[in-house]
Amino acid sequence: MAVQNSEVAQTFNQLADLLEIQGENPFRIRAYRTAARTVMELSQSVSDLVERHEKLYEYPGIGKDLAAKIEEIVHTGHLKALEDVQEHTPKALVDFLKIPSLGPKRVKLLYEKLKIKSLEELEEAAVSKKILKLRGFGEKTRLEIIEGVKKLKQAERRQVLLYEAGETAQHLSSYLKNAPGLQKLAVAGSFRRQKETVGDLDILITAEKADAAMNYFLDYNGIAKVAAKGPTKATVILHSGMQVDLRVVADHSYGAALMYFTGSKAHNIALRAMALKKGLKLNEYGVFKGIKPLPVATEKSIYELLKLPYIEPELRENRGEIEAAQKGELPKLIKITDIHGDLHMHTTESDGRNSLKEMALAAARRGYDYIGITDHSQRVAMAHGLDKKRLLQQMEQIDRLNEELKSITILKSIEVDILEDGKLDLPDDVLAKLDYTVCAVHSYFNLSREKQTARILRAMENPHFHILAHPTGRLIGSREACDLHGLPQHRTITLDEVRCRASPPWLVGESRRYQYFTAVKIAGVF
């Protein structure tokens, strides 16, 4: 059984967590984490690379040592070094790191001085005030730990979907726009990078008087708790549980601060290292030569100073965008204005919320040239999927509507279910009458990799198969991707890619909850 890249990355991260608690050289720990990231971003499986004797140590952040460790994991399925470290460190200590105010140093102290090695022991030591004996532990920390243990027992820290975070961001932004003396405002962080889920919101403002704006922010009625506040920085927890960080900077630092708070952390570190090599210092206040600030009002001017073109926030993850920028090979990202139509839409015939005509009119108002109607097929009974008879009726309806509406073209389609054996859920004669089909898996997500892949390949062999919808079936935060051979786990799709995949060059539908744009069938998707 081949080892997945994510398993290798997980092993490295586990090792890094444990070494952190043991007080190992922090740079060595960082190397493990960097390597874990690199492995996750590889477009090929490490198993294949090892099998073909590719030089793993030529990838960024992977040297000979880590390459050997990767090979060990591929060959033996585990890492002896991790097991050795695990043997001497209780696993629960790693969970302690998730508690606010507990970092590796304090976890180490708790373990060494008080022999604490489980969540229960930690709770007991906090409640009985034993931990106050330790240097650096006071009453505040004690209460933080009790609260943290409670939360940890309940659930993981909540990550919300991007669009949910967008609603909170919208509320907060419109509130803050009325702050006294407000000049500029941006929601930065992972939200600006448009990550699929967002853990907290980072809001950056410039204002005539920082303290007035800060106080205005702290008066926001959605705040449940103020976790930290200073003259330029505050952290609050909203009633929804979401954390919001506010930073106030001087107007001339806005560009540098926006870049800094947008991240990602890895991208910033890489940029700072580049700046250092040029004899410059980069921080959230600007770019400095010695102590002399250079004029950098915008993010663009900072990139220019580093001899780089502007890098879009969505790409700032230090997974090759800086190298691509240096070579002038940055991908062009999809913009709303690039979208001319939507090929994945439901109506009230199945589980949509609007009628066929309402959908068409709404799309026309958006300026779309075309839409494709893709209600569910009969097998998805929960969504009242269409059988042959109802689909034929809908097609007639579409013909009539196309006559009536001249501003938009409505294409006939269906989201046809891929059955467990790879057959499509409707007979070929009716599929042949459609403009195109969207095919998707809605059941049996847990088949083995071999069976799942064979199932989809078989569906693709059908001459009426055109588009594979939500290819991995992953629901962000609630259902894992199904195991398929050859689909990358995580990546950004660019406009050029969509163009070259789609023939004719249609953009394809997306959903808020699925990770992927619906992929279009081309040779070599798998």
Next chain:
DNA sequence: GCCGTTTTCGGCCCGACTGTTTTCAGTCG
């Protein structure tokens, strides 16, 4: 553990805030 137009050794991003301390270490982003 990685890496090299200061280098094969000696660096490795950097600042705000907190809590505990009595000047600063640890955490966080």
